[in-house]
Amino acid sequence: MSVDKVSDAIASPKAQQPFAELGLKKDEYKSIRDILGRRPTSSELAMYSVMWSEHCSYKSSKVHLRQFGTKVPKNDSMLVGIGENAGVVDIGHGWAVTFKVESHNHPSYVEPYQGAATGIGGIVRDIISMGARPVAVMDPLRFGDPGNPDTRRVLTGIVAGIGGYGNCLGLPNIGGEIVFDPSYQGNPLVNALCVGTMKHEDIHLAKASGVGNAVILYGARTGGDGIGGVSVLASETFDADGPAKRPSVQVGDPFMEKLLIECTLEVLHAGLVEGIQDLGGAGISCATSELASNGEGGMHVWLDRVLLRDSTLSPEEILMSESQERMCAVVEPAKIDAFMAVCKKWDVEAVVIGEVNNSGRLTVEWHGDEIVNVPPRSVAHDGPVYERPFARPDWMDVRQTSGPEDLVRPKTAAEVKQTWLTMTGTPNLASKSWVTSQYDRYVMGNTILAQPEDSGMIRVDEETGLGVAVSTDCNARFVALDPYKGAQLALAESFRNVAVTGAKPLAVTNCLNFGSPEDPAVMWQFEQAVTGLADACLEMGTPVTGGNVSFYNQTGEVAIHPTPVIGVLGVIDNVERRTPMAWAQDGELVYVLGTTRDELAGSEWAHAIHSHLGGHPPVLDLQSEMTLAEILVAGSSQQFLSAAHDVSEGGIAQTIAEMAMRSGFGVRIDVPAGIDAFTFLWSESATRAVVVVPQNRNEEFLALCQSKDFAATKIGAVDSLSKAIEVSGVFGETISLDIEELRTISEETLPRLFG
Amino acid sequence: MTPRVGVITFPGSLDDKDAARAVRLAGGESVSLWHADANLHSVDAVVLPGGFSYGDYLRCGAIAKFAPVMEKLVDAGNGGLPILGICNGFQVLTESHLLPGALTRNDHLHFICRDQKLRIENNSSAWTSDFEVGAEILIPLKNGEGGYVADEKTLDELEGEGRVIARYLGLNPNGSRRDIAGITNARGNVVGIMPHPEHAVEKLTGPTTDGLGFFTSLITSLVNNGKVSA
Numbered sequence: 005m006s007v008d009k010v011s012d013a014i015a016s017p018k019a020q021q022p023f024a025e026l027g028l029k030k031d032e033y034k035s036i037r038d039i040l041g042r043r044p045t046s047s048e049l050a051m052y053s054v055m056w057s058e059h060c061s062y063k064s065s066k067v068h069l070r071q072f073g074t075k076v077p078k079n080d081s082m083l084v085g086i087g088e089n090a091g092v093v094d095i096g097h098g099w100a101v102t103f104k105v106e107s108h109n110h111p112s113y114v115e116p117y118q119g120a121a122t123g124i125g126g127i128v129r130d131i132i133s134m135g136a137r138p139v140a141v142m143d144p145l146r147f148g149d150p151g152n153p154d155t156r157r158v159l160t161g162i163v164a165g166i167g168g169y170g171n172c173l174g175l176p177n178i179g180g181e182i183v184f185d186p187s188y189q190g191n192p193l194v195n196a197l198c199v200g201t202m203k204h205e206d207i208h209l210a211k212a213s214g215v216g217n218a219v220i221l222y223g224a225r226t227g228g229d230g231i232g233g234v235s236v237l238a239s240e241t242f243d244a245d246g247p248a249k250r251p252s253v254q255v256g257d258p259f260m261e262k263l264l265i266e267c268t269l270e271v272l273h274a275g276l277v278e279g280i281q282d283l284g285g286a287g288i289s290c291a292t293s294e295l296a297s298n299g300e301g302g303m304h305v306w307l308d309r310v311l312l313r314d315s316t317l318s319p320e321e322i323l324m325s326e327s328q329e330r331m332c333a334v335v336e337p338a339k340i341d342a343f344m345a346v347c348k349k350w351d352v353e354a355v356v357i358g359e360v361n362n363s364g365r366l367t368v369e370w371h372g373d374e375i376v377n378v379p380p381r382s383v384a385h386d387g388p389v390y391e392r393p394f395a396r397p398d399w400m401d402v403r404q405t406s407g408p409e410d411l412v413r414p415k416t417a418a419e420v421k422q423t424w425l426t427m428t429g430t431p432n433l434a435s436k437s438w439v440t441s442q443y444d445r446y447v448m449g450n451t452i453l454a455q456p457e458d459s460g461m462i463r464v465d466e467e468t469g470l471g472v473a474v475s476t477d478c479n480a481r482f483v484a485l486d487p488y489k490g491a492q493l494a495l496a497e498s499f500r501n502v503a504v505t506g507a508k509p510l511a512v513t514n515c516l517n518f519g520s521p522e523d524p525a526v527m528w529q530f531e532q533a534v535t536g537l538a539d540a541c542l543e544m545g546t547p548v549t550g551g552n553v554s555f556y557n558q559t560g561e562v563a564i565h566p567t568p569v570i571g572v573l574g575v576i577d578n579v580e581r582r583t584p585m586a587w588a589q590d591g592e593l594v595y596v597l598g599t600t601r602d603e604l605a606g607s608e609w610a611h612a613i614h615s616h617l618g619g620h621p622p623v624l625d626l627q628s629e630m631t632l633a634e635i636l637v638a639g640s641s642q643q644f645l646s647a648a649h650d651v652s653e654g655g656i657a658q659t660i661a662e663m664a665m666r667s668g669f670g671v672r673i674d675v676p677a678g679i680d681a682f683t684f685l686w687s688e689s690a691t692r693a694v695v696v697v698p699q700n701r702n703e704e705f706l707a708l709c710q711s712k713d714f715a716a717t718k719i720g721a722v723d724s725l726s727k728a729i730e731v732s733g734v735f736g737e738t739i740s741l742d743i744e745e746l747r748t749i750s751e752e753t754l755p756r757l758f759g
Numbered sequence: 760m761t762p763r764v765g766v767i768t769f770p771g772s773l774d775d776k777d778a779a780r781a782v783r784l785a786g787g788e789s790v791s792l793w794h795a796d797a798n799l800h801s802v803d804a805v806v807l808p809g810g811f812s813y814g815d816y817l818r819c820g821a822i823a824k825f826a827p828v829m830e831k832l833v834d835a836g837n838g839g840l841p842i843l844g845i846c847n848g849f850q851v852l853t854e855s856h857l858l859p860g861a862l863t864r865n866d867h868l869h870f871i872c873r874d875q876k877l878r879i880e881n882n883s884s885a886w887t888s889d890f891e892v893g894a895e896i897l898i899p900l901k902n903g904e905g906g907y908v909a910d911e912k913t914l915d916e917l918e919g920e921g922r923v924i925a926r927y928l929g930l931n932p933n934g935s936r937r938d939i940a941g942i943t944n945a946r947g948n949v950v951g952i953m954p955h956p957e958h959a960v961e962k963l964t965g966p967t968t969d970g971l972g973f974f975t976s977l978i979t980s981l982v983n984n985g986k987v988s989a
Contacts, residue, residue, distance in 0.1 A: 167870050168870075171870055171901075171903070172811045174774075259770070259814025262773075350770065351770060442869050442872070443872060444872050444901045446899045446955065446964075447777070447809075448777065449780055449957070449961070449964050450964060463964070
């Protein structure tokens with residue numbers, strides 16, 4: 005088969021090209037012709053099609069994402085901002101942390117095991133390409149109706165993929181989320197977060213500088229897997245009866261990834277690398293065009309030198325392949341031998357595939373023929389930008405006016421107890437240990453907190469005890485009710501979950517999962533959510549360091565609930581002072597921090613008991629949220645809180661139940677005056693936490709709350725002799741819930757559904 | 760002289776740094792040993808750490824057996840050098856025939872990570888001498904292929920010679936025959952254990968510090984055997 009050379013493109017300007025099949029629109033194809041002043045070769049067309057895909061180019065989201073760059077809070081901790089592979093945050097003592105969350109939704113629905121596995125692989129390579137050692141992963145997941153048989157296929161495959169890949173990589177899995185909602189039935193969400201640590205001097209960026217430097221491709225060989233993953237798979241909605249898309253899914257090899265981590269960190273620390281880039285979506289097309297356009301502006305590539313798994317691959321396929329576990333490094337000629345020696349030590353194959361030049365062009369040759377000659381920026385950065393129409397849909401009026409006020413509530417002590425037992429076993433509130441026990445949380449020996457704690461916490465420095473905490477959150481029902489406020493509530497919850505453990509929130513990453521941007525209603529949700537998030541980040545002083553957009557989470561006309569998953573990273577000076585969620589001492593006092601209002605719209609109770617979604621989400625005051633965080637962080641550093649736990653899905657009832665199950669012994673609670681037991685137990689008002697105060701620190705605690713004018717309501721005391729949660733003031737009676745009974749209900753749900 | 764304890768890193772080893780930390784916390788000096796270097800660098804003992812050496816391809820531990828360092832290690836083990844194989848290290852020891860039997864896929868087919876109760880059955884090995892027989896300890900367990908199997912004759916021999924060093928208490932987490940969590944060779948210097956003592960050496964990061972006993976036992980036995988001075 006003859007290849008389509010640049011000279012052919014000039015000689016045959018009218019040749020028909022399959023741009024639509026590759027996911028390009030007609031006007032996009034015309035733009036490519038305008039940029040090149042001729043028709044593209046088939047290899048150039050392949051490159052543009054993947055790089056201009058929604059997934060790589062952010063063409064629908066770019067105009068809105070700019071807010072994260074303009075509404076930037078003053079924050080002295082940022083070392084590398086948005087736009088690089090991942091943002092980098094200073095945490096003191098010369099240490100820096102990088103973290104990022106990405107989606108791997110579409111491949112995980114088509115092929116759950118490999119989709120989820122390679123999602124971890126991709127985010128880990130983003131982190132190592134910054135020069136950091138990956139130290140933990142987390143997985144925010146969303147699934148459809150737990151009773152639907154397809155949910156079993158998807159969930160068990162995804163969980164096995166995360167475990168199979170992550171465990172073999174040697175990274176502790178320290179948290180995440182598992183949420184069920186019918187809106188995810190045809191579009192499960194698999195987001196993967198990775199945290200990496202490094203010393204300041206080890207930060208590396210993706211650019212190809214230094215004319216004459218070699219471009220080295222190393223890692224796994226290039227195969228025919230994942231071709232068009234970003235364009236064919238991640239940038240279109242699923243059709244109910246469309247063709248199988250399984251060939252577009254990549255296949256992962258965690259053992260190779262582990263070698264790649266060690267090999268990459270060794271070449272970086274030895275000073276052998278000028279620039280580095282991981283190969284993920286869009287493969288070699290992405291790595292070469294991005295490296296070239298971030299550096300001196302030119303690069304020549306000998307594509308026939310690429311080591312192949314399948315010798316019959318065409319140059320177009322090689323350019324588009326998303327084979328996993330590959331990296332690209334820019335290396336000075338004098339250091340090539342040393343670089344290759346490190347690769348050999350780790351049994352990693354490597355080959356020089358190109359050279360940096362100052363031609364201003366990215367040129368690719370194939371056995372002596374020139375098959376690509378393009379301005380690299382036009383591929384990597386100057387893709388199309390769309391101002392998609394967006395409009396608040398009319399159905400929002402109906403959704404917001406049909407609130408939960410008329411839903412039948414428990415009115416007797418017996419009904420409250422029954423509701424409590426039922427809620428404890430709902431798939432969203434039940435214990436996730438059946439899933440998390442399939443992940444290694446111990447490896448590396450620095451895990452301070454992991455699921456089911458509010459945040460995952462990792463010790464960064466064994467000498468000083470310096471550590472970081474990370475949480476991811478999003479109640480998508482709140483976002484569905486009001487995308488601006490819902491996104492802010494997601495940030496607030498994640499912020500709170502970090503603060504509850506005693507860490508000071510510093511920075512934000514996000515994974516914005518939405519339906520089709522071609523639907524103005526979805527685009528409106530997106531615009532509102534991004535604006536809400538940017539405004540809140542500005543006010544709370546936590547910059548967005550990076551993130552990812554996943555559109556087209558839609559099957560036919562049915563879009564997912566808008567799900568902007570927010571990750572917050574915080575720092576703690578000494579992990580020995582972290583606040584756990586379980587109470588430990590008899591007689592300690594139990595308080596609710598914050599104000600409980602009658603707010604049940606979008607709550608787990610409305611969802612689980614009544615399948616209801618309507619009304620307005622809870623009110624949120626960002627300043628109060630910051631005050632709460634200050635109290636929680638002070639409680640850790642001054643050690644006047646012995647335990648703390650966030651109040652969110654399932655309200656105070658769920659918070660108390662989780663603390664009791666974690667601790668194993670009981671508590672006596674009084675429903676405070678002025679509120680009925682049901683509202684007290686299941687409202688999901690924001691900006692609240694249940695905290696436990698040793699009796700001898702009570703005055704200090706109250707004085708601090710008073711000085712900050714923050715509501716603290718004493719609701720009870722820990723009872724180490726009891727094995728029950730005893731609640732008095734429940735419609736005039738006292739109810740008692742046996743902790744072991746709650747535990748059984750909580751732990752049975754997931755194995756019953758999926759075991 | 761501080762005892763020098765080697766920790767071998769194979770491609771795909773994951774818990775090598777954890778093992779080195781445990782050695783240090785027990786009072787030893789950890790020495791990194793590389794799979795491709797056929798030299799034990801005169802260490803006083805060796806830990807084969809957990810992980811997925813060579814990606815667990817072919818069979819867990821099967822490829823690691825052929826690493827250049829292993830020939831030296833097998834000779835040294837037969838000569839009495841204390842060796843502890845944890846998880847994947849245990850698998851390498853059975854593949855190398857320093858210990859009998861094999862580790863197979865968990866009977867429930869899932870990888871499992873949890874805090875596991877064990878009973879110490881033998882305190883005469885180099886790695887368990889600091890424990891009381893019958894002591895109950897709690898350390899992390901994390902494996903996908905941790906089911907210990909051997910033929911009945913071998914199992915009877917192990918029991919008869921007191922070579923089962925630890926047994927699972929409560930629910931058997933992986934289908935191991937006779938609840939066996941760890942065994943030793945006849946001489947007592949080579950021990951394989953499926954759960955992870957190196958993950959239970961600090962209060963902050965482990966469920967307990969019960970795992971430290973394996974490493975302090977080693978230091979004690981080296982001192983008692985005159986290999987190093989106290």
